[in-house]
Amino acid sequence: MAIVVKRPKLTFGEKIYLSSIFKGMMITMGHFWRALLGKGTVTMQYPEEKWDENLPEYYRGAPALVTDEQDRERCVACQLCEFICPPRAITIIPEEIPSDDKWAKVEKRPQQFEIDMIRCIYCGLCQEVCPEQAIFLRKDYAITGTSREEMVHDKSRLYEIGGVREGLVNKWNELK
Amino acid sequence: MEWIDIAVTLIKIVVLTFMVLLPMIAYSVWAERRVAAKIQNRVGPNRSGIPFTKIGLAGLGQPIADGLKFIFKEDFTPAHVRTGFFWLAPALTMVPALMTCAVIPFGSELNIAGYKVPLVIADLNVGPLFIFAIASLSVYGIVLAGWASNSKYPFLGGVRSTSQMISYEISLGLSIVPIIMIFGELNLTEIVKWQDSNGWLLLPLWGEGLSMQGWLLWIPVVISFVIFTVSMFAETNRLPFDLPECETELVAGYHTEYSSMKFALFFLGEYAAMIIGSGLAVTLFLGGWSLPFGIGSDLVDKPLWLGIAHFFSFIIKMVGFILFFIWVRWSLPRFRYDQLMRLGWVFFFEIALANVFLTAFILLFFNNR
Numbered sequence: 001m002a003i004v005v006k007r008p009k010l011t012f013g014e015k016i017y018l019s020s021i022f023k024g025m026m027i028t029m030g031h032f033w034r035a036l037l038g039k040g041t042v043t044m045q046y047p048e049e050k051w052d053e054n055l056p057e058y059y060r061g062a063p064a065l066v067t068d069e070q071d072r073e074r075c076v077a078c079q080l081c082e083f084i085c086p087p088r089a090i091t092i093i094p095e096e097i098p099s100d101d102k103w104a105k106v107e108k109r110p111q112q113f114e115i116d117m118i119r120c121i122y123c124g125l126c127q128e129v130c131p132e133q134a135i136f137l138r139k140d141y142a143i144t145g146t147s148r149e150e151m152v153h154d155k156s157r158l159y160e161i162g163g164v165r166e167g168l169v170n171k172w173n174e175l176k
Numbered sequence: 177m178e179w180i181d182i183a184v185t186l187i188k189i190v191v192l193t194f195m196v197l198l199p200m201i202a203y204s205v206w207a208e209r210r211v212a213a214k215i216q217n218r219v220g221p222n223r224s225g226i227p228f229t230k231i232g233l234a235g236l237g238q239p240i241a242d243g244l245k246f247i248f249k250e251d252f253t254p255a256h257v258r259t260g261f262f263w264l265a266p267a268l269t270m271v272p273a274l275m276t277c278a279v280i281p282f283g284s285e286l287n288i289a290g291y292k293v294p295l296v297i298a299d300l301n302v303g304p305l306f307i308f309a310i311a312s313l314s315v316y317g318i319v320l321a322g323w324a325s326n327s328k329y330p331f332l333g334g335v336r337s338t339s340q341m342i343s344y345e346i347s348l349g350l351s352i353v354p355i356i357m358i359f360g361e362l363n364l365t366e367i368v369k370w371q372d373s374n375g376w377l378l379l380p381l382w383g384e385g386l387s388m389q390g391w392l393l394w395i396p397v398v399i400s401f402v403i404f405t406v407s408m409f410a411e412t413n414r415l416p417f418d419l420p421e422c423e424t425e426l427v428a429g430y431h432t433e434y435s436s437m438k439f440a441l442f443f444l445g446e447y448a449a450m451i452i453g454s455g456l457a458v459t460l461f462l463g464g465w466s467l468p469f470g471i472g473s474d475l476v477d478k479p480l481w482l483g484i485a486h487f488f489s490f491i492i493k494m495v496g497f498i499l500f501f502i503w504v505r506w507s508l509p510r511f512r513y514d515q516l517m518r519l520g521w522v523f524f525f526e527i528a529l530a531n532v533f534l535t536a537f538i539l540l541f542f543n544n545r
């Protein structure tokens with residue numbers, strides 16, 4: 001059986017809209033007075049007031065590389081992040097780790113690792129795709145520069161932002 | 177005319193247009209942004225105050241900063257426009273609005289050392305007609321802008337604007353007719369003087385307004401006022417009637433192709449039209465420069481303080497009306513185009529016409545003069 005939905009019958013007052021126009025104007029007026037008395041304003045005065053303490057755990061800021069507890073760079077230059085990055089912000093030049101190196105068995109590491117912060121859209125796909133948990137999105141959001149070159153984060157800058165991350169993947173760690 | 181009269185007129189033109197009207201235009205933009213922000217629980221421009229200091233002055237420097245920005249921006253003319261008309265259009269929206277301010281009485285008169293300076297630039301005997309004649313020229317600016325831009329969104333905006341302004345011009349004109357019948361006068365200064373001693377049209381609380389006829393006339397006056405105000409919104413392309421430029425459908429409507437100061441001229445022209453509209457509404461319905469309850473209306477020789485009080489009374493009323501414009505803009509949603517046309521042609525036109533007859537009837541049968 002089909003259900004017949006009853007159309008609401010509008011009264012004359014509702015049909016000519018005037019009462020709703022009046023109600024709407026009273027609402028905006030209420031907001032105006034409350035804001036004028038300094039209540040209910042949600043704006044933050046940005047450079048003076050910041051929301052940094054309240055940034056959630058999952059906030060996606062600047063992507064950065066991290067080292068592990070033994071100061072080894074986690075990135076193995078697999079270039080998965082380079083290929084998944086939607087705006088092609090990442091450029092990696094891999095190199096082989098020389099055989100006399102302590103971590104020779106890892107075989108590969110990035111010689112150059114650049115993220116163009118003008119291109120990056122903070123999507124977090126690089127973090128998601130990385131098999132080594134080497135790249136993370138940090139909470140830094142105020143990334144500025146006066147030239148295009150300055151906005152390209154190179155490897156040292158990326159490690160500087162990223163710092164050390166402990167106890168994630170232990171597959172190269174002989175102690176564990 | 178003696179040379180002193182010519183000099184005084186020149187001074188009045190400079191003072192009233194450049195030192196009263198233009199700052200009011202600039203600061204109504206500021207007021208618009210601040211009030212809109214408050215309505216939406218935001219803050220609005222509150223920083224630009226004195227340059228190179230941290231003194232914000234509640235953002236009062238914003239109009240100047242905006243103006244500077246507009247002047248220094250690149251004035252880009254797209255290759256596909258018709259240059260001559262493209263350049264003419266912004267001027268055609270701004271100039272009529274500034275010209276109409278010539279007949280608005282900003283105050284009664286200033287008695288400076290025995291020389292009486294009436295605070296109206298041109299005391300024409302056809303005040304409202306002059307305003308309508310000149311103000312309707314600004315539709316050419318919009319049409320030319322839409323047409324000369326040679327691209328589809330401006331063109332649509334221009335077409336919409338033409339039909340909208342032509343439709344509402346009719347109800348605007350007709351809503352004034354009862355008022356003119358009541359005053360029996362087309363000189364705006366005389367109209368205000370009459371209201372000064374006999375009660376404002378919307379507040380007939382003293383003088384001759386306190387009579388059977390005065391009270392009965394209140395009904396057509398209120399109808400006229402509503403029609404006049406709504407048509408004013410449509411004429412100045414303000415929300416809820418901003419169909420010529422509605423951002424959501426037409427990018428920016430007729431001024432899509434404009435940049436820098438040319439765009440600013442459209443923008444400011446709209447505000448200038450709004451201010452003049454408010455001025456006219458205040459003059460016709462709310463007693464212009466007169467003080468409430470006929471204070472000082474029996475003085476034939478007005479002292480200087482009264483002249484100044486009259487001037488500020490006018491400005492305050494006008495600012496109140498402008499704030500009303502802003503309040504409406506940030507409260508009501510936009511009309512659909514067919515609703516707009518229906519409202520103009522099916523309701524307002526007929527009601528305004530009937531209102532003329534109603535007024536004539538009251539004037540004829542409840543005559544107490």
Ligand code: SF4
Binds near residue numbers: 063085086
């Ligand atoms: S966050 Fe997204 S856009 Fe930025 S570098 Fe990673 S994958 Fe590329």
Ligand code: SF4
Binds near residue numbers: 134
């Ligand atoms: S950061 Fe991760 S995904 Fe990118 S190259 Fe290094 S190991 Fe591969």
